[in-house]
Amino acid sequence: MxxxxxxxxxxxxxxxxxxxxxxxxxxxxxxxxxxxxxxxxxxxxxxxxxxxxxxxxxxxxxxxxxxxxxxxxxxxxxxxxxxxxxxxxxxxxxxxEAQNKIDDLVIDVYNSAVQNSKAKRFKEASDELYISYQLDKKDTLKLFLAAGTALNAKEYDKSLEYYQELNRLGYDGRKLVYTAVNKTTQEVESFATANQRDVYIRVGSHSNPSVEREESKRPEIVKNIAIIYFQKGDNDKAFDAIQQARKQNPKDIGLMLAEAEIYSRANDLEKYNSILQEIIKLEPNNADLYYNLGISTSKSGDNEAAAKFYKKAIEINPEHTDAYINLASIVLAKEKPIIEEMNNLGMSAADNKRYEALQNERKEIYRSSLEYLEAAKKRSKEGTDSYKGVVQTLYQIYSFLGEEEKAKALKN
Incomplete structure (x- = not known):
């Protein structure tokens, strides 16, 4: 049985x-x-x-x-x-056949994500990048991109989830990047592998092969976690996220800059400046640090001190276009009280005399700004918004000062 x-x-x-x-x-x-x-x-x-x-x-x-x-x-x-x-x-x-299907799907989904991102459809792009990561969990770069794109879409909970997953995985995104100079454009281009780059070297279209290691993405991850908490109104968690990371790496410049940005967002300019000064001790020849100190100092109302920071940035890096532009802005800001006084004058002989004196003061301010604006124009890339802004300002100043030939040259 x-x-x-x-x-x-x-x-x-x-x-x-x-x-x-x-x-x-x-x-x-x-x-x-x-x-x-x-x-x-x-x-x-x-x-x-x-x-x-x-x-x-x-x-x-x-x-x-x-x-x-x-x-x-x-x-x-x-x-x-x-x-x-x-x-x-x-x-x-x-x-x-499964792996081939996965590979094909990864390509399709990723390409769709790229197109959506270009079209600023960030939610759709983030979802697709996350799917791409799910298809191949060894490719943690896709998860990093999904987190950043979700942040652009203001999908804070989803972005936070992805960033926290990256933290748990210990992701820092550092990898070798193979580069070479394009002989036609003279621009440095990146390649996924040394072999891919070397093909271009052999055919003669590129030169100066090099290899670099990308900077760690951990500071950006920690900073964005803090930004998300900040956006959600949880400032304590925002500062805690940064400070916990800094305890592990107290001299990490990236993390220090991330912490400074969070204090800037919180409008705590005193703490922001303090951290930047701390970084300057570690990187005394970093022009961008002095430039950022100039911005924050100007925001706090001390344009004189801000100008010194911008000039220090230029001393370190004479090609720092934005520092020249901001110096010009500080000079031109002196015009505001003059305009206000001129608008309040009457029609008496004394008022007319005062008006002429103020008009001459304006001309001196404009002349003082030209040094910085002309330096900025020389260093700006044509066609960019900053270049157009500088040219427009120069045109108005030349016209006001009666320098018609210079103004006309900018129109051509």
Whole structure:
């Protein structure tokens, strides 16, 4: 009797296995016919029994399930993620075609994310980047990009989740970058691998091969976590995120700059300036630090001190265009009280005399600004907003000072 029961059990098991294989085949046929809903229903009917099957059957099941979920240009993100998980299971179980399908899907999803990002559809781009990461969890750069794009979309909870996952993974994003100079444009271009770069070197289109290591992305991750907390109104968590990271790396310039930015966002300019001064002790020849101190000092109302910082930035880096522009702005700001006084004058002889004196003061202010504006124009890239702004300001000043030839030259 026991033997008969055992035989029946084996027979039932074989029948179940055959039924599962049949449903997988039927699901494949449904996919071929474009009936993805039917394929998903067929697979759902046998999924609970798949775990006990041989690896070959499991691999086939998860591969077909993955195709059913991601196929037909599906835009349902949850289904695509589930499909990605199924395809990864199939690949892990040794399915021959699963990895190729994953690779194709990664490319398609990533390219769609790039297009959405260019079109400023940041929510859609972030979702697709996260799916791309789900398809290949070794590629943590996709998770980093998904987090940043979600932040651009103001999807703060989602962005925070991704950044915290990066923290748990210990991601810092440092990698080698292979570069060479394009002989035609004279610009430095980056390549994914040394071999790819060396092909261009061999054909003669590029020169000066080099290799660099990218800076750690950890400061940006910590800073953005803090920014998200700040946006959510949780300032304590924002400062705590930065300070915890700095305890581990107290002299990390990137983290110090991130902390300074958070204090700037909180409008605590005193603390902001204090941190920048601390960084300057570590990097005394960093022109950008003096430039940023100039901005914050100007915001606090001390233009005289701000001008000294801008001049120090130029001393370190004579090509610092923005420092010249801001120095010109400080000079031109002296015009405001003069204009206000001129507008309040009457029509008496004394008022007219005072008006002429004030007009001459304006001319002196304009002449004083020319040194900085002309230096900024010389260093600005034509066509940029900063270049256009400088040229427009110079045109107005030349016209006011009666230097018509110089004004006319800017119009040509």
């Amino acid at each position: 026991k033997t008969k029961l055992f035989t029946i059990a084996i027979a039932l098991s074989s029948v179940v296995a055959m039924a599962q294989k049949k449903e997988i085949k039927n699901a494949e046929k449904a996919i071929e016919d474009g009936n993805y809903a039917e394929a998903k229903a067929l697979l759902n009917s046998v999924e609970s029994m798949i775990a006990g099957e041989k690896e070959k059957v499991q691999a086939d099941f998860y591969y077909v399930k993955g195709i059913a979920l991601v196929g037909n240009n599906n835009k349902n993100n949850q289904e695509i993620i589930a499909g990605a998980e199924a395809l990864n299971k199939a690949a892990a179980l040794g399915h021959d």
